Amino acid sequence: MIDAIIDTDPGIDDALAILLALKSGRFRVHAMTTVAGNSPIEDTTANAEFLLALAGRGDIPLYTGARKPLQRDLVTAPVHGKGGLAGVRQDRPASLTDDAPAKTVEIVRDSTQPITLIALGPLTNVAQAILLDAEAMSRVQEIVVMGGTFGGPGNMPHGSEFNLYVDPEAADIVFRFPVRTAVVPLEVCDPLKFHSDYFKALRDEDIRRPVTRMMSGFYETLLSLKQEAGVALYDPITVYYAINPSAFKLTPRQISIGLDDSTDRGRTTGTAVIDSESSGLNFVAESLDLQAFRRDFIKLLNG
Ligand code: RIB
Numbered sequence: 001m002i003d004a005i006i007d008t009d010p011g012i013d014d015a016l017a018i019l020l021a022l023k024s025g026r027f028r029v030h031a032m033t034t035v036a037g038n039s040p041i042e043d044t045t046a047n048a049e050f051l052l053a054l055a056g057r058g059d060i061p062l063y064t065g066a067r068k069p070l071q072r073d074l075v076t077a078p079v080h081g082k083g084g085l086a087g088v089r090q091d092r093p094a095s096l097t098d099d100a101p102a103k104t105v106e107i108v109r110d111s112t113q114p115i116t117l118i119a120l121g122p123l124t125n126v127a128q129a130i131l132l133d134a135e136a137m138s139r140v141q142e143i144v145v146m147g148g149t150f151g152g153p154g155n156m157p158h159g160s161e162f163n164l165y166v167d168p169e170a171a172d173i174v175f176r177f178p179v180r181t182a183v184v185p186l187e188v189c190d191p192l193k194f195h196s197d198y199f200k201a202l203r204d205e206d207i208r209r210p211v212t213r214m215m216s217g218f219y220e221t222l223l224s225l226k227q228e229a230g231v232a233l234y235d236p237i238t239v240y241y242a243i244n245p246s247a248f249k250l251t252p253r254q255i256s257i258g259l260d261d262s263t264d265r266g267r268t269t270g271t272a273v274i275d276s277e278s279s280g281l282n283f284v285a286e287s288l289d290l291q292a293f294r295r296d297f298i299k300l301l302n303g
């Protein structure tokens with residue numbers, strides 16, 4: 001079992017990642033924390049509550065975090081549709097506890113098992129936890145980050161990737177922090193495109209219905225934006241790294257991130273280094289066994 005905290009900004013691919021983590025039976029999820037990103041914190045939190053209930057895991061504590069990046073205004077991703085989940089969630093008020101960083105520190109400090117921190121959105125909450133108590137956070141087993149692109153075109157200005165573009169200062173703090181950090185960038189996930197048909201094999205109709213509706217909405221939006229036909233699913237592949245790291249090839253890299261709005265905000269450059277010491281314990285996924293993920297994803301979702 002992987003003892004984990006999942007930090008997330010649902011978002012449709014976050015939703016599939018959360019369902020993968022919860023239905024796989026591979027994780028002991030100590031908490032879920034929400035961050036503003038794809039949608040404002042009210043929506044990402046209401047979506048997280050919806051997803052925990054959908055998976056029958058209302059027992060997992062949910063703590064809310066950053067309403068905006070450390071220093072910048074929030075940038076959201078409307079591509080995720082109404083409410084951030086293509087309108088499949090009924091409108092509902094979200095209870096904002098604003099204590100995700102403090103609760104993350106508390107769980108990491110008090111856990112008898114080392115915690116893996118899976119970060120699927122902007123890294124604001126993770127950075128704030130590090131700023132709050134670096135000593136406690138040094139006990140984290142591994143920070144697993146969906147983010148960045150190393151040589152790809154990116155999905156935000158300056159060839160950057162959304163999560164790191166939204167809060168580059170937070171990402172800089174995380175990449176400099178001396179805890180093993182595995183980064184799953186866009187280009188590892190992009191070759192694999194999904195359609196709602198893939199999810200028709202979901203056995204639980206209560207999950208199949210909203211998932212196929214989310215995917216159809218996502219697919220139509222991306223198609224209308226003249227992006228490729230089919231949906232790349234970044235966050236589920238990031239969760240899959242924690243489940244099956246042997247399906248990935250990682251390289252130790254010294255990662256730096258741009259902080260200048262006009263030239264390189266959020267753009268990551270990663271210098272390949274010979275060992276993890278000089279990489280500052282940062283590792284970047286270079287490739288994934290795509291067929292292994294396509295085979296395992298639906299199997300794990302079906303528990
Ligand atoms: O760039 C892709 C990432 O940004 C994913 O985590 C997606 O959910 C959005 O948060």
Ligand code: CA
Binds near residue numbers: 038120235
């Ligand atoms: Ca996300």
